Amino acid sequence: MSDYIIETHDLTKRYGNQISVSHLNIHVKKGRIYGLLGRNGAGKTTTMRMLLGLTAPTSGEVTIFGKHFQGNEKKILPRIGCLIESPGFYPNLTGTENLKIFATLRGLKNPKYIKNALELVNLPYRDKKLFSQYSLGMKQRLAIALAVMHNPELLILDEPINGLDPIGIAEVRDFIRELCDASGKTILISSHILSEISLLADDVGIIDHGKLLEEESLKELEAKNAKFIHFCVSDAQKAAQIITTTFSSKDIRLADANNLYLYNTTLPVAKINRSFIEAGIDIQEAHLCEDTLEDYFKKITGGEGIA
Amino acid sequence: MLNLIRCEFWKLKRKMFVQLVLAASFLFPIPLTAIIYYLNTAQDKYATKAAAFDALWQSVIGFGMLLLLPCILGIVAALLFFMERDNDTFKNLRTIPITSSQMVVAKCIVLLLFSVVFCISSTVASILCGFAFFGVTDVLFKILFSAVYGLLIAFSALPLVLLIVFFSRSYIFSIMLCVFYSVFNLLATFSMTALPKWLVLTLPTPSIMMWGTQQMASRIAVNDTEDLQNFIQMGLIPSTPQLIITLGLIGAVSLLLAVYLYKKRSE
Numbered sequence: 001m002s003d004y005i006i007e008t009h010d011l012t013k014r015y016g017n018q019i020s021v022s023h024l025n026i027h028v029k030k031g032r033i034y035g036l037l038g039r040n041g042a043g044k045t046t047t048m049r050m051l052l053g054l055t056a057p058t059s060g061e062v063t064i065f066g067k068h069f070q071g072n073e074k075k076i077l078p079r080i081g082c083l084i085e086s087p088g089f090y091p092n093l094t095g096t097e098n099l100k101i102f103a104t105l106r107g108l109k110n111p112k113y114i115k116n117a118l119e120l121v122n123l124p125y126r127d128k129k130l131f132s133q134y135s136l137g138m139k140q141r142l143a144i145a146l147a148v149m150h151n152p153e154l155l156i157l158d159e160p161i162n163g164l165d166p167i168g169i170a171e172v173r174d175f176i177r178e179l180c181d182a183s184g185k186t187i188l189i190s191s192h193i194l195s196e197i198s199l200l201a202d203d204v205g206i207i208d209h210g211k212l213l214e215e216e217s218l219k220e221l222e223a224k225n226a227k228f229i230h231f232c233v234s235d236a237q238k239a240a241q242i243i244t245t246t247f248s249s250k251d252i253r254l255a256d257a258n259n260l261y262l263y264n265t266t267l268p269v270a271k272i273n274r275s276f277i278e279a280g281i282d283i284q285e286a287h288l289c290e291d292t293l294e295d296y297f298k299k300i301t302g303g304e305g306i307a
Numbered sequence: 308m309l310n311l312i313r314c315e316f317w318k319l320k321r322k323m324f325v326q327l328v329l330a331a332s333f334l335f336p337i338p339l340t341a342i343i344y345y346l347n348t349a350q351d352k353y354a355t356k357a358a359a360f361d362a363l364w365q366s367v368i369g370f371g372m373l374l375l376l377p378c379i380l381g382i383v384a385a386l387l388f389f390m391e392r393d394n395d396t397f398k399n400l401r402t403i404p405i406t407s408s409q410m411v412v413a414k415c416i417v418l419l420l421f422s423v424v425f426c427i428s429s430t431v432a433s434i435l436c437g438f439a440f441f442g443v444t445d446v447l448f449k450i451l452f453s454a455v456y457g458l459l460i461a462f463s464a465l466p467l468v469l470l471i472v473f474f475s476r477s478y479i480f481s482i483m484l485c486v487f488y489s490v491f492n493l494l495a496t497f498s499m500t501a502l503p504k505w506l507v508l509t510l511p512t513p514s515i516m517m518w519g520t521q522q523m524a525s526r527i528a529v530n531d532t533e534d535l536q537n538f539i540q541m542g543l544i545p546s547t548p549q550l551i552i553t554l555g556l557i558g559a560v561s562l563l564l565a566v567y568l569y570k571k572r573s574e
């Protein structure tokens with residue numbers, strides 16, 4: 001039918017009269033990392049819960065592995081590994097014992113599965129420490145171990161780096177990348193942290209107030225961003241005049257007395273600099289800048305910065 | 308299903324659960340032994356030492372199994388049924404996938420096993436006391452019969468499971484619910500003759516008690532033979548199929564509703 005691993009059609013969830021997810025159509029391609037980006041409360045978790053059958057959609061459909069999700073849960077779910085919101089484990093058991101319960105229920109008899117999964121996330125196997133004594137980062141790691149333990153084809157990870165320290169984040173990022181590149185897994189990952197998505201995802205879906213605003217590859221998204229040259233000079237007014245007259249470009253913005261932005265990046269920067277110096281303008285800085293994804297994200301969600 | 312039940316037991320690790328239940332089963336046999344020992348030596352109430360033991364065992368059934376056990380089962384049920392909710396593990400189980408009905412059935416089977424273990428352990432405790440102070444006869448029958456009691460009482464506790472899942476509140480609230488349920492059942496048992504017959508025959512605890520007493524009558528020394536005759540004449544004693552049907556119906560309805568509610572609560 002289609003080569004999408006996950007496809008949704010007008011997926012909608014309504015809680016009371018609040019619409020959490022509205023007519024969502026996402027398309028996750030095989031062997032790629034899809035980043036679902038949205039602010040807190042945008043509907044990322046709700047979407048993922050519906051993909052896993054944890055919450056029934058109000059309307060709309062989910063297709064996973066080319067099959068309708070509803071009615072095929074028993075066939076589809078074992079092929080998925082997931083982490084939804086906070087890690088949920090039994091506090092009176094150790095990490096290994098916790099995984100043993102879920103491995104047993106999945107029919108994985110060989111303790112190797114547990115051992116490998118724990119190794120992958122850098123947790124000790126057969127440690128004495130109880131889950132209740134785990135730090136937030138360790139809990140999150142255990143949840144990731146649970147998601148990958150049975151070697152699923154598709155991973156659905158809801159904010160997997162929550163609670164990890166910067167080194168942990170980098171480790172998890174590398175190993176998610178590795179899972180995708182080396183084992184050809186398809187991964188759907190959500191985050192409210194834009195830099196995470198831009199570092200990891202191949203495709204990006206931006207969701208806000210339950211609606212999908214954009215869906216495209218990261219490359220396309222980056223290409224959309226404006227590039228400009230930022231001059232920091234002693235007299236910005238005069239510098240602007242020079243650019244408009246000598247280089248006949250009106251594509252500039254005067255920020256204040258010292259800062260000038262030039263949006264036409266094809267102009268010869270070296271020559272501009274020389275003209276400035278000849279006109280007696282001191283140049284403190286001049287560099288090529290790119291609008292960050294964050295600026296773009298702010299623009300399309302029409303909101304303030306994201307936490 | 309076997310795996311699910313095994314996992315339910317693993318989840319109880321370090322909660323001292325089995326130990327506490329076993330300890331609770333010794334709660335009544337010990338003081339009751341003291342009382343009956345006193346009655347026997349000071350007042351010469353029982354004809355033989357074996358009769359004294361039979362009296363002990365019957366009061367252990369009355370207090371330990373019919374009164375205390377439903378409370379304990381309610382607490383165990385609250386623990387089992389709140390576990391996934393409190394630890395947020397529903398999502399991990401549901402995505403395996405394990406259905407809500409599988410979870411409920413597994414938890415109820417664990418409950419049933421606890422019930423049987425408690426009853427057998429109660430009887431063993433009485434027998435130990437009995438060997439020390441009285442004479443014990445018919446050991447095997449008594450142990451088997453207590454296992455049957457455990458099974459029946461587990462069924463009679465299923466409405467309690469339903470209530471606990473329905474309210475899905477705190478542990479304290481559930482314990483109160485259990486105590487209320489037990490006291491209510493006990494009151495019904497005491498005032499049996501005053502209640503309408505259909506009610507006595509549908510309430511689980513009086514039914515089990517009456518049925519049990521009649522079944523045991525031929526094997527042990529029953530104190531109040533006249534009372535028993537009275538009850539038989541009043542038709543307050545259910546036959547075996549009658550008991551199975553009553554408990555089966557109550558159990559089945561409770562279980563179905565509990566599955567439905569548990570599923571709703573987990574979303």
Ligand SMILES: Nc1ncnc2c1ncn2[C@@H]1O[C@H](COP(=O)(O)OP(=O)(O)O)[C@@H](O)[C@H]1O
Nearest residue numbers: 015019020038039040041042043044045046047
């Ligand atoms: N069980 C629920 N009942 C009512 N509202 C809910 C429920 N779950 C989520 N919501 C609402 O749905 C919206 C989206 O939530 P969520 O999907 O958790 O956002 P995100 O994961 O993107 O931060 C929020 O406004 C939240 O309040």
Ligand SMILES: [Mg+2]
Nearest residue numbers: 044045085158
């Ligand atoms: Mg969320």
